[in-house]
Amino acid sequence: MMAILALAQKDLRLLLRDKGDVFFTFVFPMILAIFFGFVFGGGGGTSKIDLALVVESDARIAAGIAADLESDASFQVTRFDTRDAAIDSVRAGKSTAAVILPIAMQDGIDGLFSGTGIPMDAIVDPSHRAEAGLIQGKLNELAFRQLPNLIADGAQMAKLFDGARKNIAVSKEMSLAQRIAATGLIAAGESFTSSITRSGTNAPPVDPNDLSTEKTAKSSAKPAVSASSWSPIAVTIAELPPRLGQPRSSFDVSFPQGLVWGLAGCIGAFASSLVLERSRGTLARLRLAPITGAHLLAGKGLACFLAAMMVQALLIGMAVVAFGSTVAQPAMLAVACVAGAFAFSGIAMLIAGICRTEAEANGAGRGAILILAMIGGGTIPLFFMPPLLRTLSYGSPFRWVVAAIEGPFWRDTAPADQVMPLVVLAGIGLLGFLVGMRGISRPFGR
Amino acid sequence: MLTLRAIRKSFGPTTAVDGISLDIAAGEVFGLLGPNGAGKSTTIAITTGLLVPDSGTVDLLGLGSPSDPAVRMHLGLAPQEITLYGELTARENLMFFARLYRVSAPHARVDRLLELVELDGRAHDRVATFSGGMKRRLNLAAALVHDPKLVLLDEPTAGVDPQSRNRILDLVRALAAEGKTIVYTTHYMEEAAKLCDRVGIVDHGRMLDVGTVSELIARHGGHSTVTVSRGEAHDRVVTADPVSEVARQFGAGGVTGVRVEQPDLEAVFLALTGRSLRE
Structure with missing residues (x-):
């Protein structure tokens, strides 16, 4: 075992000190994953945020907010008739978020002083968490801009003050002093509102910019009830719930793709390692040492396996941490990574065992693997492929590793359906090691 | 061993x-x-x-x-x-x-x-x-x-x-x-x-x-060569006993220089193969 570990450690060191191998094993797959993530709709580079807007409310304030959103330079707004259609647009990656101005807005306006504020909903693609804060702030700002219009609406304000007066009358939490004070404030408010409405069209227009969020908060009178929780606007931000069998974002798809290239990089790095041992003469020393061909194969296979695990962990970790992907089944994903690393170590050992020259090993290790990676979903996701290529992909080990990884990663596939890719990968690995063993044993002569 | x-x-x-x-x-x-x-x-x-x-x-x-x-x-x-x-x-x-x-x-x-x-x-x-x-x-x-x-x-x-x-x-x-x-x-x-x-x-x-x-x-190198100089004249003598030969030359008088060339492995290789080791 010590000899196997020594061989694995040595090969990993050699891998990590070869800039070309490090690039193709770790960096290139990462670049590809991020690149394809953006190509397939990850966003992040556009100047405008795509919003899917649904205006369910008939309230004037809803129409005002919608109009302001559409004219805002930060957003590219597309209107949808239904909430589901808007959410589907987000799910498809066409919109960053769905903004819904719900029917309940009118209830919020009617109970402005006694309720929990005028509600607005935003449903955001989880891969765009960074934009969620901006959307929330913008919705608050636009809603506050509409408040002066609300105050200028005499009928609406009268309805609002009546409602507030009724609430004060039935409140059991308020003391007598509080009731008197609140009633006085309402009277003052009524007087202020009527002075505006009496002015009619001659009244100076209210500049919405004078009522920014900060100014409004400072100048607001104390609410009659629930002072601690009262807010005139209530924007709710929710993340798009994942739907079974669909990626949360394009990065869910692109990172397994990148992973394919990482595994291909491992094969490229390790397939030629035995040939390199021969050409640099170190194979003679290894053959003199008290180890067998099986030791050598196990050592090199272990190094390749560990490198494959490292690249998988790196890419999946990056997808989760930096691009908002979530792992549906962590334990099964770990099993899939082990199976994938085993299969690709086996392929690397197969090539190492059967190739006799660096040209052969490089040809097989980089050339053939390149083609297999392409038809196996390395460049274009399998679901984008035409039927013929999709059928051909069954012959590529990369197809199986993508299936094995995607299942527990974002597809949330039932465990029973994940068995097949795992079995195929285990079979590929075993076959690779057996054939490689035969090839490696030859120069050892035992 | x-x-x-x-x-x-x-x-x-x-x-x-x-x-x-x-x-x-x-x-x-x-x-x-x-x-x-x-x-x-x-x-x-x-x-x-x-x-x-x-x-x-x-x-x-x-x-x-x-x-x-x-x-x-x-x-x-x-x-x-x-x-x-x-x-x-x-x-x-x-x-x-x-x-x-x-x-x-x-x-x-x-x-x-x-x-x-x-x-x-x-x-x-x-x-x-x-x-x-x-x-x-x-x-x-x-x-x-x-x-x-x-x-x-x-x-x-x-x-x-x-x-x-x-x-x-x-x-x-x-x-x-x-x-x-x-x-x-x-x-x-x-x-x-x-x-x-x-x-x-x-x-x-x-x-x-x-x-x-x-x-x-001893087996293949052959004899030593003693080169004796007397003024401008140089004599080469091949001998199995270079020490005695040098003594004999000095006894004859007029010697201005002596060089003794002993056989080496190069000579052995030459004798065994008919060619030089460096060919």
Whole structure:
């Protein structure tokens, strides 16, 4: 075992000190994953945020907010008739978020002083968490801009003050002093509102910019009830719930793709390692040492396996941490990574065992693997492929590793359906090691 | 220590080793002297078990063939090529081989070897940055990592500068002083003459003769040549007894200069093969 570990450690060191191998094993797959993530709709580079807007409310304030959103330079707004259609647009990656101005807005306006504020909903693609804060702030700002219009609406304000007066009358939490004070404030408010409405069209227009969020908060009178929780606007931000069998974002798809290239990089790095041992003469020393061909194969296979695990962990970790992907089944994903690393170590050992020259090993290790990676979903996701290529992909080990990884990663596939890719990968690995063993044993002569 | 009996090895139509037999005693420094392509490296490869002979037997320490890993543990090989990992440091290379051989206390062993080959100051530098002579010394150290009884050095000074060559020769002497048995292949007769207790002359895969340097010279080197100068005149006398001849010349008087040329391994090789070692 010590000899196997020594061989694995040595090969990993050699891998990590070869800039070309490090690039193709770790960096290139990462670049590809991020690149394809953006190509397939990850966003992040556009100047405008795509919003899917649904205006369910008939309230004037809803129409005002919608109009302001559409004219805002930060957003590219597309209107949808239904909430589901808007959410589907987000799910498809066409919109960053769905903004819904719900029917309940009118209830919020009617109970402005006694309720929990005028509600607005935003449903955001989880891969765009960074934009969620901006959307929330913008919705608050636009809603506050509409408040002066609300105050200028005499009928609406009268309805609002009546409602507030009724609430004060039935409140059991308020003391007598509080009731008197609140009633006085309402009277003052009524007087202020009527002075505006009496002015009619001659009244100076209210500049919405004078009522920014900060100014409004400072100048607001104390609410009659629930002072601690009262807010005139209530924007709710929710993340798009994942739907079974669909990626949360394009990065869910692109990172397994990148992973394919990482595994291909491992094969490229390790397939030629035995040939390199021969050409640099170190194979003679290894053959003199008290180890067998099986030791050598196990050592090199272990190094390749560990490198494959490292690249998988790196890419999946990056997808989760930096691009908002979530792992549906962590334990099964770990099993899939082990199976994938085993299969690709086996392929690397197969090539190492059967190739006799660096040209052969490089040809097989980089050339053939390149083609297999392409038809196996390395460049274009399998679901984008035409039927013929999709059928051909069954012959590529990369197809199986993508299936094995995607299942527990974002597809949330039932465990029973994940068995097949795992079995195929285990079979590929075993076959690779057996054939490689035969090839490696030859120069050892035992 | 090492016995080769009637070893033969061919590669296609080419016979690389043609019936070589040898007996090397424990603690002996044995030189295999011959030109490039004589069959020295093939003989070494067969001795290590890396190559299987077409016929003949190899026995190491009376334990049997070195194709058995347990027997092979007792020998160390410094091949003619630099067989090291250039991207690893000197220390990492030696540690790797020490772990392969399951050396106990490998760190101490590696430290000692790095000191021995005078590379302790460069222990943490990558081998790719070393000079040819430094690589040669480390190549030799890698052969010693498991403290073998028999050390096979295949052209250990090939392509190195004179200073590095002297260091390597000192190193071989140090190993001999430790009691190691050494088989040293070279095509430099001076090295063989300086280092080896016995020398085997190899050409075209055959062992032409084996003996101490003086035995070989006595058998094949011919007589000494005494060149006597008297003013502008130079006389050359070939004699088996150069001392008596010089005394006789001085007795005759008028001698202004004397030069004695003794036969060397070059002469032995010339006598045995009809051509020079350097051809």
